[in-house]
Amino acid sequence: MGAIISKTKNILLEQNRNNIWYAVLLGSGALIIISASMARISKKILQKNHNCAFFADRSISFLSSHRPLSASTEQIGYASIDEFREKVPLTTFDEYRSYIDRMMSGGEKNVLTSARLIYFATSSGTTGNIKLIPVVETYFENISKLPLVAFAAIWRSLSPTFFPSPEQRAFHLQGGKRAELFQKSQDDIPIGPLTQITSAISLFSRMRNLSSILYITPLSLIEQIPNFDTSTFIQLTFALAVPDVSIYTILFAPGFIHTLKMIENQYEEICHCISSANFNHSTLVRNNISDTKLIAILNRTLDEIAIEYGGWPCRLQRSAYIRTQCQQLDLPGILPRLWPNLKFVSTATGGSFSIYKQRIQHYCGENIPLINLPLYVASEGLLGTLASIHTDEYFLFPTSVFFEFIREEDSHQTQPKTLLLSELEPGNRYELVCTSEAGFVRYRMGDIITCTRFLSRANDIVPLPLDPVEVPPIPLVSITYRLGSILDVYGEKTSEQHIMNALNRAMDRWRERKISIDLRDFTSCPKLDEFPSRYVIFLEFMDEGNELDHQKLLQLQDVVDTDVERELCEVNPLYKDYRNSNRLGPIICILVESGTFAAFLHDKLINDRVSPVQIKPHRMLTNEQHIQFFYDNQISNFN
Template identity: 25%
Template sequence: MVRLKSVFRMAVSRFHIDLALCFAVLCVAVAIIEQNQAMPRPLLAAVAVCSSAGMAFIWRDISSKIKSENRTLSSLLSQYVAGKAIGWLGRRQRKKLEADTVNVKRVQEETLLMRLRKHADTCYGKQYDFSLIKDCHDFRARHPVTTYEHYKELIRRIAAGEEKVIIAEKPLILAMTSGTSGSSAMLLSTKDTNTEFFLQGVTVCVDAMQQAFPASNSLQRTTKFFYTPILRQSEAGIPIGPNSSTPASSRHMLNLYTTPAPAFEVKSEKDTLYLHLLFALKDPTVGTLESNFASTIFYAFSALQERWQELVEDIEQGKVSSALDLDPTVRARLEALMKPDPERAAQLRVHFQDGFQGIGRRLWPYLHLVLAVDSGSNQIYGEMLRENYCEGVPFYSPFYAATEGLIGVNLWPLESSRRYLLCPRSMFCEFVPENSLDEEQPHTLLMDEVKEGCSYELVITNASGLFRYRIGDVVKVVGFRNQCPIVEFQYRRGQMLSVRGEKISEHLFLGALKKAVAQWPGAQLVDYCCAESGILGDSIGGSDPHYQVFIELKGVRNLTEEQRYKLDICLQQDSAVYKSFRIKGSIGPMRVQLVAHGAFKELSKQMMASSNTSPNTFKMHRVLRKKEYADFLLQKTVS
């Protein structure tokens, strides 16, 4: 009966009071059956009525949300139930988060001590006396601030099969970072990390999304641009690769997406993207475009612009392009899902022939959201999508997260600024003031000690074996929710330009670049990165230290010397330190190279191959630290 009571309570909170009453009657009937008692005739009648009423209610609710006529009842029911369950979890978790913001100091200390107790019996826990630590101040006194080098050998031992080195359990995966600040790092990912991300991140953001965008609660499918990562194995058989699981791993999740299960078995990124686009175009009722990062969606639209004729032909004829290198079994399963649809193909041809400005809304009239991170290094891709392909479609950047785990959630989907409330039960956070970034063992502040308007580097203790770890992100505190900080991402420490100690951040440089591009007639920024002249060596000849800037543009085939110099002037206007070095002559004028169309897409493939990351987690490096990457772009220079 306890289990039945919990079912009833869930019915009340998840669905509707009428449906809850039906559940109550059915629960009583089940209880009688379980006790091997005869069921009275009135109850039998009530069961019949309630079963019918419950299904009728559900069907009315489903019917009001259906946009497509080509959905099976089972897929609609599966999506409906999943949506109700996640919605209920989201409301519950958001209440917990709101309660936690009232006493952040206590919640943070509870989170820290729980982590330390769990791993106290490991080699690492014994080394730092985790069992003796009583509070946050004791922890900071006993344990140093760390970087990846501190863990590199310990993680190698775990990869080789040694147990209880840093964490109490075996990791689910050895997760590779994207390497934007240098070499890719191998970190541990555990069940706790994934559970926290889902409960404290996904469900809370779904709740915020459904409140801000009511249409997201309809039974429309999402096109999720996801690429199944290629994993290798460590000596001990632990998977190594990006920390991302395929949607095809859950039968119920697949009902949410336009892409069918066989497509997620395709290893080629190019072929998988084609299939994502093919099955998305078949469905005119797509409601959401989703990916981890806005860059992935931008490059999906770029591919659509290049291959739309081939895609439309496949839809018209009900086939899958023979140009795709597919396993015969996978191809057969995909083609079984294709039926000739000349009517949809004709609609699509008209939309494409009308151009690509605002194409998203024209292809999918019910499109109500683009769900992807468009802050930090993805800012320019989000801007390009809003100005072109996805004109008029709202964007929601839900999480602030990394390979290390969930950091914050965006509770303000309708705002243009990307602000994130830190999640006090996901990570124990410390903050290094911006003026102390160069110190090896800086004094840190806690959540209740930071000040609005100030910038800090994040230092985290997570659920998967990182303690007082400098993740390299600098954030600005822009407000508080009760006692909990709200932050905006500013820049990565490893992505700073500095040839004379001037320290130009990604945020500062991009602002200057956008001002310069706005003064170049017809130019639209597609992508960019920089290199410090020191890494290029003899390939650029002798000159004062300077910035080498690589830009991909639309609408411009050549840049004049005056236009190139405009970027240098804009940066001087925005950075007094850079200007002083330029006036003194200790930094030379920056060199601006216009590269060929598609150069950055090719570069990203090289970077992913060398770092064992995937398109799902890759972020373009704004400052190149390897000569081979700068040399590649020099070879792609057109002006």
């Protein structure tokens, strides 16, 4: 694998010496190019899309310096980026919904963008409705280079001794399904999660081929297995059958922990599958795959992997070795013990995922680098790349998106003032605003980022130019949180509003049963130490401003979990999907003593050196002491 990556990287460098991707691969070039790219991308987007319906309806023009040939003489255009920002209001997704419906149901062209549409990426909004984000062909042109950019961001920070040999393999937990299973728009454009775009689009055949080279399990096999846990089990079994894995990567930290919990709980079945080259030893496979031909293919593929390392004796030796290591799961470093030649581990560890970092580091041990997700990617565009393996910070990429920024304290305003990349100040938080090639204009994505510092010669995250050239201030940013999204274990993005709607619906149901109560406050946290992971919601109820009487507590105890679970499935369809696929377990609702939230605000938050005026409701808990505080205040005596 190392030889393939090295050769491909060298070819890319030769072919792309003048573009931004070359700058990223070399590191130093990006410092000079980023500032100029900001102006270019905004002009390019407006020039291409100014005749589209959304632009025409809102009188959005173009930059006069990039006047389209199709523009009429009456159209003057904006004299500058500042004039564009002054005259065009900020937008939210609701303003695009009807236009996307036209693209979906009628196949209408030139609605948001003149670019060729290839995919509708699904996500979730704060109201529980699924968003559909148009993805255009130029997105593919950029995303096809992602593996090389990702590896480059990592290899430039690692010692040369860490570079994998050609014989070593990489494990990446993949997802996908057969192309014919994707829902389609009226004009046959696939609809699905961005993570499955490789399965849906024929344009991505090159990426499919690359993934077959880089990763252990062929995507064509994964696409035959719709059940998530079954697919994960099979991919882990293939990976564990290989003694020489160099990289272990999973997109998000909760999914990472999920794989380790699966190894912990099912290593005996994994060992039996490996030693016999037969997946019929797996309960998940027996219960979820009825196609005997597919099982035969899986068995043959598993046996072929073992043959590469010595065949049947290797299978027996490897399964015995795995069993021995998994019987010592309490010891740190299970990953390098399972794969002694492991070079690094990668998953999202920044922002809201930082709570999981210590737990994942325990799995890595002291000597294996735990690297944040190398790329900052969204359906709206490719937003950034990791600055170094030693930090969770990113460079923002103004190659397909024009960035603006709203100060965090202004994010509640409808039309706040925005800043440009060059105006960011270290130590401050900002809401991200994007103008994209897919036709989103000054769009409020909902991501909150922190400008951590400027790149300088002193910190030397990437090699700086040897010649004494002027280096513009390049801000480094970290992902902090997402507005309105509080619980997001696998991408279900359950917001504060989702939970509030579910609780209100449940309370209406209880009132019909003569259990009349009101909600005083709530907070929540993901419970990841169970398999499958699930939500914990801490609830403080009252009865007309007073404590609940004993009888109502007893009544609630019997119904609160099931009723809130049922209503949350109704208000957040993505959560329902993950529950139905058993990726998430049922909700745990914990009733806390009266006054718990007031004590939390006073005793915990203010004591954390936070000014009382700055305190906001903590709808998702990440601090372990805070979580324990609510457990300590649960109502334990219902009898």
